[in-house]
Amino acid sequence: MSHVPHDLRVDFPEFEDRIHTLKETDQHFRKLAGDYHDVNREIHRIEIGDEHVSQFDEEDLRKRRMLLKDEIYAMLKSG
Secondary structure (H helix, E strand, O other), rough: OOOOOOHHHHHHHHHHHHHHHHHHHHHHHHHHHHHHHHHHHHHHHHOOOOOOOOOHHHHHHHHHHHHHHHHHHHHHHHH
């Protein structure tokens, strides 16, 4: 398995325990993290050439990832 950039635990190492706890206890956070993971993997597949999409679709995916990450970070900080 190749390394996928922008994994939450890599980007937020100071919140690794909190990420794990919230995935276990908070349904909304678990969904956000799952959505983030799916979008991030799709972007990675585009970057390595396994998937081909239009420039606009790729841009939309990157915006979606950014919004998800912002919401996740806000939840991580609030606890």
